[in-house]
Amino acid sequence: MFERALICTDLFDGLHRLVHCVPHLALSGLKQVIFLHSIPVWEQPTLAAVDQGKIDAAKEKLSPALANIPDGMTVIVEISNRRPVDAVREILAHHSIDVILMGNPMRGAVQEKLFGSTSLAIAAMTDIPLLIFRPQLLSVYTRDELALRCQRLWKHLLIPYDGSSDAIYLIEQIEKYAQTSAPGSFEQCLLVWVVENISRDPSVTEYRLNDARRELESVQARLEKLGLQVQSEVRLGTPVLEVLTAAEENDISAIAVATSHRSNMLEWLAVRRINEDILHQLWFPILFFSPKG
The missing domain is CATH 3.40.50.620 (HUPs)
Incomplete structure (x- = not known):
């Protein structure tokens, strides 16, 4: 990679x-x-x-x-x-x-x-x-x-995805680096979309879950064309906590994250509503992408 x-x-x-x-x-x-x-x-x-x-x-x-x-x-x-x-x-x-x-x-x-x-x-x-x-x-x-x-620094990446501009940019970067990776260095990725359970209407929640599954299938197909082994999961709950759980349950090398605009990680953390208590639970390496200019 x-x-x-x-x-x-x-x-x-x-x-x-x-x-x-x-x-x-x-x-x-x-x-x-x-x-x-x-x-x-x-x-x-x-x-x-x-x-x-x-x-x-x-x-x-x-x-x-x-x-x-x-x-x-x-x-x-x-x-x-x-x-x-x-x-x-x-x-x-x-x-x-x-x-x-x-x-x-x-x-x-x-x-x-x-x-x-x-x-x-x-x-x-x-x-x-x-x-x-x-x-x-x-x-x-x-x-x-x-x-x-x-x-195994980047052999198996967990990629949080939610259809946002940051998530789309992250996939583009993963595609870019996957195309030039040495054999065996980057082999697998796990796509995780977490749907927050904020609706009182079960039908609305189910619609959002199905919509997430459809989009993840499309992203998974893109990455598989590059020769990667790709799994995808749609989870219901708090995004950061569910991503941490997914990382713990799978053989993850690092968690990939990105911001699609010229920013810094403090701004990214604020936008994602990630507080310091949660960060102290995060022991996985973080692979951070952001554009220049």
Whole structure:
């Protein structure tokens, strides 16, 4: 599905552990991986001073990524003294990147959110998809478990669909990336349409359920033409909770979401009425798409 990944890590988010899984990242279809760690030296560039000790320590921690590189794969380790967002912008200016992997800080309750400030800022400046992980998830895996996860980063996606412009845009992006995916990297997807039970008239609810089934069948047929294994479900209930339940009941690698307009994830969350309590229940990686401009 993706071939060139930028992995941004603060060395506390669990993503730094992927340096031990480079051969397994290759099995997910990746041909180029850049590990990026930012050590911003000062908010004012004119007063900046390089902390060489921190840079050397970060290089040493990420150096295992360079020890076991499969044939045909390129691995780069970058240590930047810029702010994380500026460091990412510089990488994107010099390298072709398909997907950005990010985690979130684990250093305080205030920062313990699904989408950290850096993720939000990067999502606002690029149309490159973001794959966002909960640090707690990556941190508790054994190396063998993490290696298996790296082979299946986007192998089976859950795609929430409701016929909206965001959902249509998401399907278009899935189609786009599915056409260029390496064999075995992206194989399955689960389409889930959740109909909210807000009508007192059972006949109205049944009509909406049947209408959703018909549209999902059409979307399923489109994706199956690309060689994907596609299942579809229509559920009745609260959208976010039903999507989480569907993810738990199926062998899902990540949940794909999108906004069809130039936005950021905070706006997407507000539109979807997703509150922080629900986010704390969400342990699945999120694959986020949004357009540029």
